Amino acid sequence: MTAKKQWRHAFGLREAGVYYALLILLALLAVIAHGRGLPNYLSPQNLGNIAYQSSLVGIMGVAMTVMLITGAFDLSVASVAALAAAVLVGLAPTLGFPLAAGAAIVTALAVGLFNGVVVQFVGINAFIVTLGTLTAVRGLILVLTDGRSLMVERSDVLQQMLAFESMRVPLFWPLLTIGSALILLGALRRLVGTIGGGVLLIAAALYLGSGFAVAAPVIYLALFTLIVWAVLRFTVVGRRVCAVGGNPEAARLSGINVNAYKLGAFLLSSGAAGFAGVLFACRLGAINPTALQGAELTVIAAAILGGTSLFGGAGSVLKTVVGALLLFTLTNGFNVLDLGASYQGLIEGMVVIAAAAIYTVGGERRRVSRHAAPAQAEEPA
Template sequence: MMKAETARRPNLFDKAGLEIFEFVKENLGILIGFIALCVGLSIISPAFLTEENILNILRQVSTNANLALGMTLVIIICGIDLSVGSVVALSGTVAGGLIAFSHVPIPIAVFTGILAGTLAGAFNGVMVAYSGIPAFIVTLAMLNIARGAAYVYTGGQPIRVMNEAFNAIGAGYLGPVPLPVIYSFLFLLITAAILNSSKLGRHIYAIGGNKEAARFTGIKIKRVEIFVYTFSGFMAAFSGVVLAARMFSGQPTVGNGFELDAIAAVVLGGTSMMGGVGKIGGTLLGVLVIGVLNNGLNLLNINSFWQLIIKGVVILAAVYVDMMKKRKEAAN
């Protein structure tokens, strides 16, 4: 009897293998595209596969990874957050200004910068939950408010921050790995735990799948919406402070178009703009594709204006594929 029970006991390696198989199956298209992109760039540019460039890619994608994690939750509930790029600028300038102008202790300056962006996200959530104004309009308004506040606070000029302890937050390393990559990895684990292993995660999926049905089951929809937008604001705020530390300055112009890259990564990773569908593993793949694409275009000296066009086409294609997939599922 003991042997039979032991034989039926789940094997951790079998479970991990099954999860990997499911992940590959769900993301086969983007995986093939990512591998093809890497192989093509390694052939065209010998600099692509160097250790220095790989670390550079990981450092560069860390900001987009943070924004995309928050954006994944927002899009799963069938929302959108267009304000993340401006929140990055606001939080970075607030933290940098407090250190450079007011000589505030670094922990307080970092906390205040993150708090400013988190409150912007919370405001988005409250407005979406209680005002009835579409998320597109609310976050578009916050895009302008946060950007304008960053310009007003700095007078439209970058704030130079030459403080070793602060700069180490964004430019430091843990062994050979840049600290921003470590932060993103930790946030990846936290966000995956929220979506996959918590009651809150189940509620997020339920709201995105069918909001009215979720309401009838007793889910506190407004609370979930406020959390999701607050979380997105926090991720943007944290990224803004780290980016300011990395650039040795708080810049009111930073973050333009960051929301575009975040949305592109999330949609490429299989999160549906219709809501209710999306996984963090797919988002990570989307982030890497966007990061490698940006890096490859830079290595090939492609004009930045053309880069915008290419990323726009990528988003359009990803949304179109998602819509076709939804229609096929509905037909079946």
């Protein structure tokens, strides 16, 4: 592929559409805020707030992307996160924060193991299994909480939880460092998109300033995303994950343990949900039986906005995070600008449908052009 084609591919609508959508939305909201005489919508404080609001969905969305790449599906992530939060709040006063957090994540992993075993070894469809798990886990949360809100009353434990979730981390030098590393990596491997990402990070660092800091969940999201992205992009494990989702039978015949990889995806999804639930409980210091209800749809919407295929074999964790930022930028804009919260769900749903339509139409055109090219080449002169 020539350099010109690489740039066209990397910055085309299909590859970079979600980035363009986020930038256009931010610019539009900034213009509306300026026209109404409101404070700068693109202030570092508000941008950090958007990242903080989207962090939990982003963590679950990254794991959901891996799940979708393998060709599976998990509707229970939000319920598993709520269960982990309930376990943490219930056990923290007696066990302390570290042990209670460990128990919460182990509980979440147990649910993921159950889902994976039933789907892979019993042969029931993942949609049906995780839908049933969603309902069952919600019932278990009602049992554990006795249908009422629980809160951590020990002040020392509560302080530990708040410190784990709410501490501020300076981001100026890390953004510069990561951006420079991405540019160097992209130059060495001739990855135009990676170079573009590095440039954006450096530009963001310069715009936000040396005093910019974010809450810890944003850092957890960034580290988790970076690790998963590197594994999918540069390792044999990542290539096998894509192969399992693209063509399971071909992957099995080539010696890949398909069941192990799909089971691992379920464990990753539930483990990430458990960690998100721990952060949620630390954020509030309390839990109620309806916590995070419906958040699984937001997680899936973020993955779809990022262009992850619902049929397996393709997806980008970076774009999923941008999809989560896009959704919460909409939410934040409606709240800050008082644009009418009653229309929020309608507009978010239309955005998801439009994104899915763009990716679907673009994929169909690509397939048609690929099939048409060999046919034209075979025609006699």
